[in-house]
Amino acid sequence: MPGSYSIAVLPGDGIGPEVVEATVKVLEAVQEASRGLRLKLRFGEAGYNCIEKYGTNVPKETLEMLRETDACLKGPMTTPEKPGAPPSAAVTIRKMFGLYANVRPCKSLPSVQSLSPNIDLVIVRENTEGLYFGEEFEVSPGKGIAIRLVTQAASERVARLAFELAVKRKRHVTCVHKRNILRITDGIFREAVFKVAENYPSVSVDEVHVDAMAMRLIKEPERFDVIVATNMFGDILSDEAAQIVGGLGLAAGANIGDDYAMFEPVHGSAPKYAGKNKVNPMATILAAKMMMEYLGETEAAEMIQQAVIEVLKEGKVRTYDLGGKSTTQEVGEEIASKIMEISS
DSSP states (O other): OOOEEEEEEEOOSTTHHHHHHHHHHHHHHHHHHHSSOEEEEEEOOOSGGGHHHHSSSSOHHHHHHHHTSSEEEEOOOOOOOSTTOOOOHHHHHHHHHTOOEEEEEEEOOTTSOOSOTTOEEEEEEEOSSBGGGOOEEEEETTEEEEOOBOOHHHHHHHHHHHHHHHHTTTSEEEEEEOTTTSTTHHHHHHHHHHHHHTTOTTSEEEEEEHHHHHHHHHHOGGGOSEEEEOHHHHHHHHHHHHHTTTOGGGOEEEEEOSSOEEEEESSOOOGGGTTSSOSOOHHHHHHHHHHHHHTTOHHHHHHHHHHHHHHHHHOSSOOGGGTOOOOHHHHHHHHHHHHHHHHO
16 A cells, blocks of 8 residues: 655755646646555755855755655755855755765656667766765865775675666676776775675676776667766766766656665756746656655556656657757646546
8 A cells, every 4th residue: 555755845946946846746646646645745945045044055954854754855956166165955965864875767768869769777876975075175276186085885885776776677787987097996996896796696797997888878878787886987977878868857866875865856957947947847757756666656656657658659748858849837737647647
């Protein structure tokens, strides 16, 4: 039987409130169609708009709300780039809740331009260390140093999640690194992945240097299943992977820890489009689908996935990035309508 869940919703900045509004319509339709599923949506503040008001991207009240919920749906948020600015809301939440794995599916969808019709891979990136650890110093004018932190414990932890995912998929893990140059840090990561691999004899494991991986994602993306990488390498590769199956408007991501998870579209807040009701909400809607999977509501997740596929197949309701003229809210309403049709 479907359960009852408390969901934190952070609309964010720029186009965030619009894509989240469309996604809420879809979640309301799923709740109605599931007959027993209960989603208590709790809205909170976070993002660029909070900095002047609270001095941080994520106010204390929002963090307290997150602790009281089962999962978080986060809209895109603007992160200031100037030195000394607060860290991004995503980084703050990842650190606070130990969300050590970023999971980014990359799958060919119907009626969407893709390099191959058979792409179905997932990039799992370590989420707490690497160059994104965020410690930088200017040791003298014009000379800066950044710390690239890689530990065996964190590397093994994210590797285990990658192998657990592979067991449920095509049983193939590819370890991406640059150990020939970054011999210590990437050496630690590579050895941790292969150590974990010993506990998964049914999963094949190989390794590819990150520069070669960037090429092979273009040349032969259908050959990969689960790709595991350090923080920055995984971030770059996952954006590349999103583009080969239709772009960031369809790319969803999960930030997963042992006790909590946050789900979000991987695109930015696109301030120039704010308030224009024109951007594609499917990435956020697919993030909600991943959230339902995380909560164990596989039927609800399948409803969302199937509704998105049906809308794409029909091709009548599409935003500008997919060659259409539909609005953000029209796409949300159409997917919600499809969910009701599927359930009837």
